[in-house]
Each structure stands twice: as structure tokens, then as C-alpha cells.
Amino acid sequence: MYGNGVRTRIAIVGGGLGGLTLARILHQHGIDTTVYDRETSRSERHQGGSLDLHPESGQRALAQAGLAGRFRSEARSEGEEHRILDPAGRTLIHHVPQPDSFSGRPEIDRSVLRDLLLDSLPGDTVRWGHRLVATTPRPDQGWDLTFHDGHRASCDILIGADGARSVARSLLTDVALSYVATLVQFTVADVDRRHPDLAELVGPGNLWCVGANQILAAQRLGDGSLQVGVSLRAENEPLDTYRSKRALLDMFAGWHPRLTALIEAADGAPTPRLIEAMPTSTRWTSRPGVTLIGDAAHLMPPVGEGANQAMLDAAELAGHLATHPTDPDTAIRAYEESMFARIHPIAAMSARVQAMMLSPTAAEDIVRFFSRPAEPAPAV
Incomplete structure (x- = not known):
């Protein structure tokens, strides 16, 4: 049951960090979800490298998920050490973090973080081996979902957390990558x-x-x-x-x-x-019963913000859904407006950093970038 006895089925398409964070925080609020993931199991695919979780976004989301303590037990503060060299092997920048400090952006392996989130959910939350191929509006509102093997499901609220090649995105925008x-x-x-x-x-x-x-x-x-x-x-x-x-x-x-x-x-x-x-100014007109988080909503170059913003999307959307238990469409509209305002400058910054890192003068530009005074993090 979801809110005041109103039965609403929430489907999250995509079992990455954003989708799992959303499912976990909603579970904390007593709101059950089903997560559909294309992989056949949690161990089917190598999850990639490590990521640094930012206090104002990724760590904030984990705190709302009740997982801050478990995160600290798995994270590596020493992983913040960062060396930048030129092609001759000369050191340009060498950042050494304060030992055993978690006040910055400690590193955690993606696979470890994903397992942490999966282990925090009821065992039947994630339906493995479900690759979404089509969505159809239901006459009584909601959505029919069709998966690659012909399996079908339905939901009242569809949340696309299905990454760069999102199928759910087409319900809201035809933006080109x-x-x-x-x-x-x-x-x-x-x-x-x-x-x-x-x-x-x-x-x-x-x-x-x-x-x-x-x-x-x-x-x-x-x-x-x-x-x-x-x-x-x-x-x-x-x-x-x-x-x-x-x-x-x-x-x-x-x-x-x-x-x-x-x-x-x-x-x-x-x-x-x-x-x-995606274009840095991407937005769409809100549509009842559907929204996007993470790369499905705002695919950016991989310069350190993608996973963090996906997890913060999840935390903010979950908060709005919990605040408006009988009016999910109001919750979705409120989430989208705040997400657009937050993401647009971050996406623009990510595009500038990506261009800087692969420019003819990248070494000089990066040294200048990392040598500037640090900007204060937004209040949590």
C-alpha cells in the first residue's frame, strides 16, 4: 500500500545506483517498489571502477537511505589521493587527503556500493533479466510494460532509471545524444x-x-x-x-x-x-505517472557528477513522493522543477571540464583548474 490506503504500484526501470537508492529510500518510507533490471543477476557484469561520493549529493542520499554508517565502513578515504602527470612523467598536481578523514569525497568501488544498496532491500524488490523494450499507456492511467522476452507487467507510476539509452525517456522527450x-x-x-x-x-x-x-x-x-x-x-x-x-x-x-x-x-x-x-538545457513538460532520474534524465560526460547526481535525484524524488502520498503527480512536478534547476549548471560545468580535459592545452588548463580556490559546498 502507498499512502493512506491508496494502492499505487511504482516501477523503477534500471537497477543502477540511482534506481536502487530510490527503491531504498522509498522502502524507508514504507513505500514498496519493483525494480526491473536488464542484467540476469547482480554479478553478471563488472560494475566498473570506483567513484568519489560528494557530501552534498551522493553522501547526502545515502544518509537519507540510512546507510551512511555502512558507507563509511566500506569507503576508502585514502582513495582521494590524486596525482596528475604530464607525458614525460613530471608531477603537475599531487593532492594528498587528510588521513582517515571522511570530510571530503572518499572513494568506494561501484560494485561495493551497489551491493550495499541491494542488500538493504527486500529480496524480491529487483526483478533480474527484465530488459524493457516498450511502454504503453493504460486506459485507466498508468503503464503497461513489455520486456524483451515477451514478459509483461503494469504500474501506476513509472520511473526511468535506465541510463544513457533509456527507453522510458522517449515518453517525455525525443532529445538526441x-x-x-x-x-x-x-x-x-x-x-x-x-x-x-x-x-x-x-x-x-x-x-x-x-x-x-x-x-x-x-x-x-x-x-x-x-x-x-x-x-x-x-x-x-x-x-x-x-x-x-x-x-x-x-x-x-x-x-x-x-x-x-x-x-x-x-x-x-x-x-x-x-x-x-544530452544537451545541458534539456527539460520536458511534466506528464502524469512518469519521470526520469540519473543518466536517463541528464546524461553528462563522466567527470565525477553522474552517479552523485543520480543518487541525489533519487533522494529528492523519494522525498516528494513521501510528502505527497495521495498526489504523486504533484510530487513528480515538484521533483522535476527542482532537478532541472539543480542539474543545468552542473551539466554545463561537466561539459566545460570534459572539453578542457581533452584540449590541446589540457595540462595547463587542468593545473589552473585544480589550483583555484575551492568553492564551498552547498548546504545539506
Whole structure:
């Protein structure tokens, strides 16, 4: 039951960090949901690297979810250490966090955070192996959902948390995505034992090696591996171009061998993908019974805000739904207006940072960016 005896079925499409945070906070308010996820199980796919949770967004959402303590037990404050080098291996920036302090943006592996959220939900909340392919309005309001295997379900409120290629997004906007960069990722496992020189190079946190129009980055994960990424400007090259170590090493010819050793140490073939973004001014006219959170609502370049804003979306939407238990459409309108106002400057900033990081003068620009006085975080 949802609010004052009114039975409303809420479907969340997408079991990523945003969708699971929303389900958890609604559960805290006594509001049950069903989460439909395309993956067949929680362990089907590698969840990627680690992320830094910001106090004003990701950490705020976890506090509302009642999971702040569990987050601190899993997060790594030392993961905030950040080194920025030039192609010759010279240090441009080296940020060392205060030891054992969680006042900043501690790192946590995406897989660990996702498991933390999954474990906080009733076991039947997530329906695995449900890839949404179509939505149809019901005559009595609400939505019929059709999944890839022909399975059908219905709901009164549909919340799209289904990422960059959201199916639910088409119910609200036909906005087109723009190709902004290429990201090539790979892993180096058991780095302390197998590649101690690389472990020392990267340290306990993040490393960026910044050149003209390209970045070679690595981050330490909690399992002792490195997640390595190569970021390149958007080019009209087929993705297969980036699937070999040799091709990547050619792109970084002339860089210090200590840096390109990150590519040589890769376990398995590199995995390339296109990085896309939505226009920074995206908004839509509110429609009863449906809304979006996270990348489905505001896909941005991956410069540190995506997961944090998705989780804050979830917290704010859950708060509005709990405040208006018999009037979800008012809750949705209130959430969307505040989300648009919050996201637009963040999306614009993310686009500027992405362009700066892959510019011909990236090293100078990044040093200037990280050397400026820190802006105070918004009040929580």
C-alpha cells in the first residue's frame, strides 16, 4: 500500500545506483517498489571502477537511505589521493587527503556500493533479466510494460532509471545524444604483487597522465586491481580501432615508458565505448505517472557528477513522493522543477571540464583548474 490506503504500484526501470537508492529510500518510507533490471543477476557484469561520493549529493542520499554508517565502513578515504602527470612523467598536481578523514569525497568501488544498496532491500524488490523494450499507456492511467522476452507487467507510476539509452525517456522527450569522446578501459589485476612499479605510480587513489587531446588514467580499486582508462577526443574512427594494446601504444608514442606500461600490463583486450551527453538545457513538460532520474534524465560526460547526481535525484524524488502520498503527480512536478534547476549548471560545468580535459592545452588548463580556490559546498 502507498499512502493512506491508496494502492499505487511504482516501477523503477534500471537497477543502477540511482534506481536502487530510490527503491531504498522509498522502502524507508514504507513505500514498496519493483525494480526491473536488464542484467540476469547482480554479478553478471563488472560494475566498473570506483567513484568519489560528494557530501552534498551522493553522501547526502545515502544518509537519507540510512546507510551512511555502512558507507563509511566500506569507503576508502585514502582513495582521494590524486596525482596528475604530464607525458614525460613530471608531477603537475599531487593532492594528498587528510588521513582517515571522511570530510571530503572518499572513494568506494561501484560494485561495493551497489551491493550495499541491494542488500538493504527486500529480496524480491529487483526483478533480474527484465530488459524493457516498450511502454504503453493504460486506459485507466498508468503503464503497461513489455520486456524483451515477451514478459509483461503494469504500474501506476513509472520511473526511468535506465541510463544513457533509456527507453522510458522517449515518453517525455525525443532529445538526441551527442558523441563527445571515446573511452577505452581495461584492468590490471593484483597490481601490488604482479606490477609493484605501477602500484607505486598510481598510489592508493587516482592518476591522470595528461597530454594534448588525450588522457591516460588509472585508479586503485578495493580488490587490489587497477581500472585503467584512455580518454580520446571524439573521432570518426570505428570502435574496433581501439581494441588492441598495440593501437593504443601507438597513440601514446613518445610518452614516458613508465606511463605506457599501464597499457602494456592490461589483462585481456581493451574495451572501447562512445561517451555521449544530452544537451545541458534539456527539460520536458511534466506528464502524469512518469519521470526520469540519473543518466536517463541528464546524461553528462563522466567527470565525477553522474552517479552523485543520480543518487541525489533519487533522494529528492523519494522525498516528494513521501510528502505527497495521495498526489504523486504533484510530487513528480515538484521533483522535476527542482532537478532541472539543480542539474543545468552542473551539466554545463561537466561539459566545460570534459572539453578542457581533452584540449590541446589540457595540462595547463587542468593545473589552473585544480589550483583555484575551492568553492564551498552547498548546504545539506
